[in-house]
Amino acid sequence: MTPTSEEQPPQAARAGSGREIRSPRGMRDVLPAEIPAWERLEGAARGLARRFGYAEIRPCLLEETELFIRSVGEVTDIVEKEMFTLSKGETSLALRPEGTAGIVRAYLQAGLARSAPLQKLFTIGPMFRYERPQKGRERMFTQYDCEALGSLDPRLDAEIVHLAASFFVELGLTGLEVRLNSMGDGPDRDRYRAAVREFVRPTLPERCELCRARFERNVLRVLDCKTSLCVELNAAAPKLLDFLDEGNRQHFDTACALLRDVGLEVAVDPGIVRGLDYYTRTVFEVHYPALGARSALCGGGRYDHLVRDLGGPDLGAVGFAVGFTGTLLVLEELGLARDLRLPAADVYVVAADRACAREVFRAVSVLRAAGLSAVFDTEGRSVKAQFKAANAGGHPVCVVIGPDELERGAAQVKDMRAGSQREVPRAELAAAVRAVLGG
């Protein structure tokens, strides 16, 4: 007798010592039941990328650690605290904590910056950050990352924000806020940095240890500190928008106007500072405020000097990354994941007698070769239990082969939705199943 679920002890992989081996903290498996929701996200992401003209790229998961130090910035949470690094020989490698740096590295390595500078690229894949796991935050998480490299045109800023927002619209998510800011560039950023320094200096004794350390090395990072007292102090910080020079102000206003032209509601939020160093001018985040402190589902912006800083020509670029973890939480919260299911196989083939097992295997193979999905019992179930499984599995067609059918070279084809059944020659089985599915 099969034990009931109550009798079954929870199972776990075990080491020789008997110790449980679990997935690393903050990292989880995506189980089959979750795949329909993941496919929904991936399908929306790919469909939109095609509509907006972004081609897929699949960069390496591991990069030289130096790449992230140079791009994300030495004095950032990601580089200071969150990278998973490993050493092989002389080289220090890091599991990518984000996608932009690797895409720019690949773009340069493939010679695209010279031969075809404008490249609109996207990737979907896992990123790794050693953060404290909590709701919406994992150590291995998936991002949908889109990057438009090789142009300074503000229409690309607008396109990137529009693409990010469209992803959530496509999924049916409501209650989101798109928040934009400008980080400036060049002299206006320098003036701003000086003003922030003057603002922070007198508050230093009250600030957290990390902010005190960052004051000298990278004062702008003090503004994205998550410690509650620092957050409070930062509310009165100078706003970069007040320091923008004419060119950067015009660029920002144009991007905002273009977005309003296409009906996208955006809020200018001077508090968006982003936690990575490469940003210039337009930056943005998409928030789902009900998620609380970590409500950003997407972040991005311009990074006009990164290609140059990594050894390429001085070209503009803009991009974003959506996190799947938060997006899936919201999908769940809004009840939009409830009806997503894996599709059942087209056909369940029943062996009405043990003697037919071999013929059932052959029939399943013929159906599969014809492009249909077909399953059968491999657990020695009774005929009754096989019918029960065929019903419970939601298969639209059930094929039955018993001793009589075996002898006649036939099979019973049952339309599970209509409840009707007819006998067909086994040589015509695939066509008969197709007729039921199409009918």
Ligand code: HAM
């Ligand atoms: P980011 O703001 O660090 O930007 O990450 C983008 C999104 O990834 C976040 O809004 C969040 O939804 C998700 N995310 C980040 N860390 C985690 C985590 N530990 N667990 C779950 N989700 C997380 C970037 O990564 C930039 N590379 C975006 C970009 C692309 N900028 C220009 N191009």
